[in-house]
Amino acid sequence: MDIVEEILKQNRLALSKGITAVENEYDNAVDIMTKIYTHTGHAYVIGITGPPGAGKSTLTDKIAKEFRKRGKTVGIVAIDPTSPYSGGAILGDRIRMMDLMMDSGIFIRSMATRGSLGGLSQKAGDAVKLMDAFGMDIILVETVGVGQSEVDIVKTADTTMVVVIPGMGDDIQAIKAGILEIGDLLTINKADREGADKLNIEMEMMLELNNEKNAGWRPPINRTIASKDQGTEAVVDSILAHRDFLMKTGKLDDIRKARIKSEVTDMVNVRVNRYIDKNVVRTAEFDETIEKLQRRETEPYSVVDNIVSKVLK
Ligand SMILES: Nc1nc2c(ncn2[C@@H]2O[C@H](COP(=O)(O)OP(=O)(O)O)[C@@H](O)[C@H]2O)c(=O)[nH]1
Ligand SMILES: [Mg+2]
Incomplete structure (x- = not known):
């Protein structure tokens, strides 16, 4: 069944399945949440x-x-x-x-x-x-x-x-x-x-x-x-x-707006952190840089500058 369509039709089993999907991080969870949002x-x-x-x-x-x-x-x-x-x-x-x-x-x-x-x-x-x-x-x-x-x-x-x-x-x-x-x-x-x-x-x-x-x-x-x-x-x-x-x-609008802002900010942070973890932290190059730092052959400030400018490109 199309879980989202069924939830909108007030099918209780679908609601239950939808919550189970987000709770257990099933593959369809993101899809469900994407489609549900405007409702x-x-x-x-x-x-x-x-x-x-x-x-x-x-x-x-x-x-x-x-x-x-x-x-x-x-x-x-x-x-x-x-x-x-x-x-x-x-x-x-x-x-x-x-x-x-x-x-x-x-x-x-x-x-x-x-x-x-x-x-x-x-x-x-x-x-x-x-x-x-x-x-x-x-x-x-x-x-x-x-x-x-x-x-x-x-x-x-x-x-x-x-x-x-x-x-x-x-x-x-x-x-x-x-x-x-x-x-x-x-x-x-x-x-x-x-x-x-x-x-x-x-x-x-x-x-x-x-x-x-x-x-x-x-x-x-x-x-x-x-x-x-x-x-x-x-x-x-x-x-x-x-x-x-x-x-x-008018505070209800204010707090709901603030909530959306913090939700989206959190989601962006998660995505960015995941990207950095994969493309920066878990690389051989990063390991080498850390070793150089440990030997005091360089310093962290320019290392960070380098990484950030590469990531932001
Ligand atoms: N004496 C008394 N007991 C209560 C009252 N409200 C709840 N209880 C009891 O307190 C216990 C814990 O209640 P529960 O609702 O599970 O607490 P929760 O952990 O905060 O969700 C249960 O045994 C309830 O029956 C009350 O107003 N007076
Ligand atoms: Mg309780």
Whole structure:
């Protein structure tokens, strides 16, 4: 079958095959992504991140169902680089899938972690594009942590929500920087646990100190008990409020433009690096030059000048 044509006709099997192709870097992956691109850009993408066990998956499901109630179709891309083979994660995902797959307005896909997280962020971005072209209105990207690689994954998102939980102790200090950098919305999940009030106050203070940095948008702090579907509506309202803010101020266009720019720049860099690796680094001439350098018969500056002018010719 023509995978792209079928995805555009909302064939779920084709969507599944398309994601598998990009995930495993099959030969047809580039072709699929090339053809799909002009059909993307319609979905609203929401990143959901936070520490393992915070309840992201539980919350993501509840948010998905809330969007369904509001008449939207939803794609979910779940990325968990920490434990691809842990029985818990797989069992959990199976249950989620059975529950959600009954609804043809939802498509859920967990992505395994082969290779680097860097590669994964691009693959997740491709999966988002495939779901977008398929016609999902809303795409939720669930990812663990708030480190640099996760920030890269979250770059695919229009709105990013950071999930925290009470009782994290000093961890909250560690993720502060990440929260302030990427969190458009802050959600305290497991609000049934002791310490939710204290965490709420700490986070308010954190935002207060950072106030001048929030150009017109102060991240709202929502409290949820995801396992009981409490607070979900308010979270979805906050997501939509952030989307309205981005649209009214023109920032949505700005961030999407910046995203395209960085995607294309990354792709160019990959291509150029590959070219240099093949035509410069892996040559006998380069080996000889390195040996000359080691014997101090020449110096690196003119060597680099030479190589660059040859490459750019
Ligand atoms: N007490 C409590 N448990 C929750 C809540 N939300 C999720 N959980 C539980 O926390 C555990 C981890 O949830 P999961 O969604 O897999 O977390 P993730 O690793 O962040 O995706 C599961 O056992 C959930 O049932 C909540 O609001 N309160
Ligand atoms: Mg999860």
